[in-house]
Structures are given as structure tokens and as C-alpha cells.
Amino acid sequence: MIRFDQVSVRYADAAAPVLRDVDLHIEEGELCLVVGRTGVGKSTLLGAVNGLVPHFTGGTLAGRVTVDGRDTAHHPPRELADVVGVVGQDPAAGFVTDTVEEELAYTMEQLAIPADVMRKRVEETLDLLGLADLRHRPLAGLSGGQQQRVAIGSVLTAHPRVLVLDEPTSALDPTAAEEVLATVTRLVHDLGVTVLLAEHRLERVVQYADRIVHLTGDGGVTSGDPATVFRTADVAPPVVDLGRLAGWDPLPLSVRDARRAARPLRERLAGQPVPPARPERPPTGSGGGPLLSARGVVVRHGQTVAVREANLDLYAGEVTALMGRNGSGKSSLLWALHGAGPRQAGTVRVAPRTEDAPGAAQQAARRGLFGGRRNRGPRGAVALVPQTPADLLHLETVAAELAQADRESGTAAGHARGILDRLAPGIEGATHPRDLSEGRRLALVLAVQLAAAPSVVLLDEPTRGLDYPAKQALTGIVNALAAQGRTVVISTHDVEFAAAAADRVAVMAEGEIVADGPTAQIIVSSPAFAPQPAKILAPLAFLTVDQVKRALAQLAGAR
Known part of the structure; x- marks a missing residue:
């Protein structure tokens, strides 16, 4: 479905290529997770799939990128819109209409799809993404998770075979992120959509991935099954870090799998003092009083009360x-x-x-x-x-x-x-x-x-x-x-x-x-706010992998 053949991308005045001699083949119906350090070229890789790189970003692309048989060198993004749907890091920035229903129809209008087909696809997408109750709602009044689903829906109505998502959960709370990822996995499993997804909060998405594409930072790319790639990757979620520390094989990718493997570790740590998650700090401040004190703070945006009588002391x-x-x-x-x-009321x-x-x-x-x-x-x-x-x-x-x-x-x-x-x-x-x-x-x-x-x-x-x-x-x-x-x-x-x-x-x-x-x-x-180590090692009171590492070091030193 997506093929990179000896692809290199270099931007003007850059000391080295962002991507170098990339060979990559992504099959139809795969959920492919793109990982790597900040700035290594993940957005460049995603942009090359629909021709944004280099048609709009500039730079030079050597090699060949094809999507569903179309060469992106000869097909700019507008000619790939029916094959590749793209949702950026800020979905609201891409909205061009006022309501949910209008936004879902907009892409089809640009593709000149007949009106009766448009209506049918809008209804299907509203049901697929759980947006039917929001169809007439203003986009500006939606929550972050709802906006993300609308952004995905706005490209799905064109029936693309490939969906490219750049940081889809970065601005979402844990519950909204789960809703969006459930939607994405449904697209993969039920409709056979190929999803290419870049995300830094790997703990949210790694368990759903079929393949990992790891950008190594020197322009190179490696890909493979998640457990194999994360064995040596320079970025990894806490569940993988804990698995590396404990020597689990294969590496668990979900809290459920990690809990099954963690029983010996929990027994080993039982009764061991839990090191502090943060360093101890000497007493500071101005006589023990708060540096900032807020009382009865009220904030309204129009008719909406955003903050109600909030009290907060910061020390x-x-x-x-x-x-x-x-x-x-x-x-x-x-x-x-x-x-x-x-601030309509209260003091700070x-x-x-x-x-x-x-x-x-x-x-x-x-x-x-x-x-x-x-x-x-x-x-x-x-x-x-x-x-x-x-x-x-x-x-x-x-x-x-x-x-x-x-x-x-x-x-x-x-x-x-x-x-x-x-x-x-x-x-x-x-x-x-x-x-x-x-x-x-x-x-x-x-x-x-x-x-x-x-x-x-x-x-x-x-x-x-x-x-x-x-x-x-x-x-x-x-x-x-x-x-x-x-x-x-x-x-x-x-x-x-x-x-x-x-x-x-x-x-x-x-x-x-x-x-x-x-x-x-x-x-x-x-459960929504508990970190992965806490879920894996419960009822033990560990919050971070670093705490586990220090506790194990204390055990080793005591022997």
C-alpha cells in the first residue's frame, strides 16, 4: 500500500539529510506506529506519504514514494486526497466550516462527489465515529477528543485507503485519547484502512500497533514487530522500560501482559521501602506562606463559566x-x-x-x-x-x-x-x-x-x-x-x-x-490518571520505573 524505495530528503542549508536511503513497505490494513526522538524527521516521513514533502515543504526528495501505486513525485496532495487522508497535530487548525456536519461534507465538496453520495457518507461517518448527537454542534464548542474525531471523520468521508495521523492524542485527556484510539483501531480492523501514526505518548498506543517504524536520528529507518524494535529503540513507553529492567522476554506491550509477567517482581519488591519519585528538596520560600494565593476565582467566556470559585495556594x-x-x-x-x-471575580x-x-x-x-x-x-x-x-x-x-x-x-x-x-x-x-x-x-x-x-x-x-x-x-x-x-x-x-x-x-x-x-x-x-508502573505493580506504591530501578539497586546492595 505504501512503499519507500531508497528515499532521501534533504532541506536547503541542512548539514545532513533528514531521511537517508529509506526502504519501507507498509501493507494494507496495518496500524503502523512511527517513533523516534523529537526532531528526527517523523513529520517529514508522514508528509512524504501524501506529497506534502517536498511539494509544499521544499527541499529535495530522492528515490520514490508510491501510495496505492501512485508516485507522489507526479501526484501532488490534491491528486492524492481520495487515497490519503491526513490529520495534523492541531485538528482545529484545519477546520474550514462552522459545524460538525458541514466539516464532514467539505472534503467531498472539493472532490465534486454527487450530493446523494455525500449525504450517505456523512451519515455513515457520524455513526462510525459516534458523532451523530453532535452533527449540528459548532466546532468551536467541542471538546478536544470530539474535535479530533471530527477531524478524522472529515478525511474519512473521502474513503481514503490510507490515514496519516500526526500526534493524534497529544492534546487529549486519557479518556478522550482512548476514544480516539478505539476509533482508529476500528478503522483498521473493520474497514481495512492503513494507518500511519506518529505519537510521542507511546504508552497510549503501542499495544495497538502492528508494526513499528523507528527513526534512528541519523536519517535511517528500521521497522519490525513492536516487541523486537523496542528491545533496542532509544524511545520506549514505561511498560517497555519496566520489561527491559526486569528482563522479561518477550517484552510486554500492554499493562495486562505486563501484570502477568510481573508477579515475581512484585514478590521481590514486597516489603521494600519505595524510594521517593522526586528528589528531596531543602525548605525554601518566604516564611512558609504561599508564593501565590487565589481565592474565589471565577472566569466566564460568554455564557460559559470556565472556572467556579476556585481556591488555590502555591508554595x-x-x-x-x-x-x-x-x-x-x-x-x-x-x-x-x-x-x-x-477574571470576573476573586483575588490572586x-x-x-x-x-x-x-x-x-x-x-x-x-x-x-x-x-x-x-x-x-x-x-x-x-x-x-x-x-x-x-x-x-x-x-x-x-x-x-x-x-x-x-x-x-x-x-x-x-x-x-x-x-x-x-x-x-x-x-x-x-x-x-x-x-x-x-x-x-x-x-x-x-x-x-x-x-x-x-x-x-x-x-x-x-x-x-x-x-x-x-x-x-x-x-x-x-x-x-x-x-x-x-x-x-x-x-x-x-x-x-x-x-x-x-x-x-x-x-x-x-x-x-x-x-x-x-x-x-x-x-x-x-484508573484514568494512574501511570503504567502503578497499574502493573499494584498494590505496591511505585509510580515510576526509576523508583523500581532504585529499589532493586537497594536490594542488591543489601545482599
Whole structure:
């Protein structure tokens, strides 16, 4: 169905090809998962399937890509629309109409499909994707999971034989992600659609994959069955990492299979003290009081109440994960705490800056990774990285953005560059920020915002587009901020990241904070929010693979 024959892709001024001599054959009806580090070329590989690469992205493509017998070199995307359906990382960005039904019909209108056929296909797609009750709903009022299903449906009405999905669950809560993946697997099993899917949150999708395509980072590609490829891949979900650590063979790809293999490991760890998931931090802060205190915060968007009487105290040296379903009010609360967003009622008070209250916290703030003279501009007190971080980028090169961040923050030249290299090493300074992948662009914005070492750091879905090593680097940076007396709030659907990074979890539902407490207590109590190691090793209280690794090392040392 999809064939790459000695395909290489090189962009102008690039030091090396993104893809080099790729030979790949994907059969009809396969669900093929594309994996690899951030920036290795996954989006380029996907774009080559429908001709976006190189017809619209530029660059040079050598070799031959064929889809259902059509050579993409001679068929631009518009001539492949009836064969290949593409859903990008941000489905809402591709909507061109106002309602669900209109969006499902739009692609067929462009293909001049007869009206009676269009009506029939719209009805079939509404039923297939569970959208019938939403047919007249405005697209802007849908949840993230509903928008993702509409985006998939809008390309399915053309009856493509291939579906290309780029990060389909990156913006979704766990329940919505399960709904979307259930839809995708149904397309594969019931309709024989070939699905090519790139995803960083592998723990959500790996169990459904028939084949793994691994981009190795040097332009090369390897493919094979998931258990074989993940034995040596440089990215892997927690269930695979745990299987590698325990020496399980074959490697489990689902929590169910891992629990069956984990009985000896659970017996070995029973009674063993569970190491802390996060490093212990020395006491910091301004006299024990909160750095930020919110009382009775109300946010309305038109007639919709997004946040209802929210109360929240944020303390120095603490990392808080803000979780909940799509549309529960997390982003609205963050913007209200920052001060740039609307707030119809309530108060938000920020403690005096550490420069104005000399002491241990000030001294800590001037040391380490985020040290240096603190900026007295807006980012110096409360910083916010939004869900669309590219909105904060306006200069022509990565180097210019980083230099501007250093100047505004009053830090030494190269300070922001050092933060970026911890998050996503190897980004060329001459690169235009808009040419970066989603993950690398996010890393750049994080570096720009964190350069000022603000007292309160608000991150809205910061792990979108980040691979596992980049998330580990982000966890290290978040811990460094907390250790130096800042408070960090992370709105996230990434339960594995929350388990590793957060001291505390606050859960929102319908605009209210319905649960707030220690991470282990909150996330393990909900199947939707429990990380994979917790599900595999329950009733033991392990949240991360790293905790298991350290516990096993303690056992080995005791002997």
C-alpha cells in the first residue's frame, strides 16, 4: 500500500539529510506506529506519504514514494486526497466550516462527489465515529477528543485507503485519547484502512500497533514487530522500560501482559521501602506562606463559566500538576493566575519578589541553572507558557530569540541557550523558529520563559511534542526551579510526566477543583490518571520505573 524505495530528503542549508536511503513497505490494513526522538524527521516521513514533502515543504526528495501505486513525485496532495487522508497535530487548525456536519461534507465538496453520495457518507461517518448527537454542534464548542474525531471523520468521508495521523492524542485527556484510539483501531480492523501514526505518548498506543517504524536520528529507518524494535529503540513507553529492567522476554506491550509477567517482581519488591519519585528538596520560600494565593476565582467566556470559585495556594519549592478532562477549566485558571486572562471575580495575590526580601530563598534563587540577576519585567514574577507557545516567538532565528531572552532577563549571554540544550540539544541557532518541529518549538519557548527565573512558573501542556528524554530533561528543570524556591504549576494530561515531576496534583472538573493532594494519593485512586508502573505493580506504591530501578539497586546492595 505504501512503499519507500531508497528515499532521501534533504532541506536547503541542512548539514545532513533528514531521511537517508529509506526502504519501507507498509501493507494494507496495518496500524503502523512511527517513533523516534523529537526532531528526527517523523513529520517529514508522514508528509512524504501524501506529497506534502517536498511539494509544499521544499527541499529535495530522492528515490520514490508510491501510495496505492501512485508516485507522489507526479501526484501532488490534491491528486492524492481520495487515497490519503491526513490529520495534523492541531485538528482545529484545519477546520474550514462552522459545524460538525458541514466539516464532514467539505472534503467531498472539493472532490465534486454527487450530493446523494455525500449525504450517505456523512451519515455513515457520524455513526462510525459516534458523532451523530453532535452533527449540528459548532466546532468551536467541542471538546478536544470530539474535535479530533471530527477531524478524522472529515478525511474519512473521502474513503481514503490510507490515514496519516500526526500526534493524534497529544492534546487529549486519557479518556478522550482512548476514544480516539478505539476509533482508529476500528478503522483498521473493520474497514481495512492503513494507518500511519506518529505519537510521542507511546504508552497510549503501542499495544495497538502492528508494526513499528523507528527513526534512528541519523536519517535511517528500521521497522519490525513492536516487541523486537523496542528491545533496542532509544524511545520506549514505561511498560517497555519496566520489561527491559526486569528482563522479561518477550517484552510486554500492554499493562495486562505486563501484570502477568510481573508477579515475581512484585514478590521481590514486597516489603521494600519505595524510594521517593522526586528528589528531596531543602525548605525554601518566604516564611512558609504561599508564593501565590487565589481565592474565589471565577472566569466566564460568554455564557460559559470556565472556572467556579476556585481556591488555590502555591508554595515555594513545590511542583503542582493541574489535571482534568478537556474543557474542565485548567487553561482558564492558569491565565487568571497569570493575570493576562479574564477574571470576573476573586483575588490572586503574589508574594513579594525575593529581591525585595533578602534571605535564604534569594540566595538560592541566584545560584544554579536558573541563577543570575532576576528580571523585573512581567516574566520575573509570574511566567506562563501557553498551549500554543509559538505565539510568543516573533524573531527570525533561534539565536535571536535566545539572545533577546538573555537581554530581557538580565542574565549572561548563553544562559537561555544552555536551558534549550538541556531540553532539546542540537538546534541550530540560524534556524527560523517556525521551521522547528512542535516539540522543538516548545522547548525554545520554555528556554525563553525560564531564562528570567520567575518566582511562579505556569506551564500549559508543556509536554506536547516532547519525547521521553526531553520530558526527563524538563522534569530536571522543573525540579531545579522548585529546589531554588520557585513554585511550578503544570497543566497536563500526561500522567507519566505528572507521576515523575509533581509533588501535588489538583484535579479540575466543570471549572471546580474537586481533588487536591499528594501525587501518589490522587493519581493512583483513578484508573484514568494512574501511570503504567502503578497499574502493573499494584498494590505496591511505585509510580515510576526509576523508583523500581532504585529499589532493586537497594536490594542488591543489601545482599
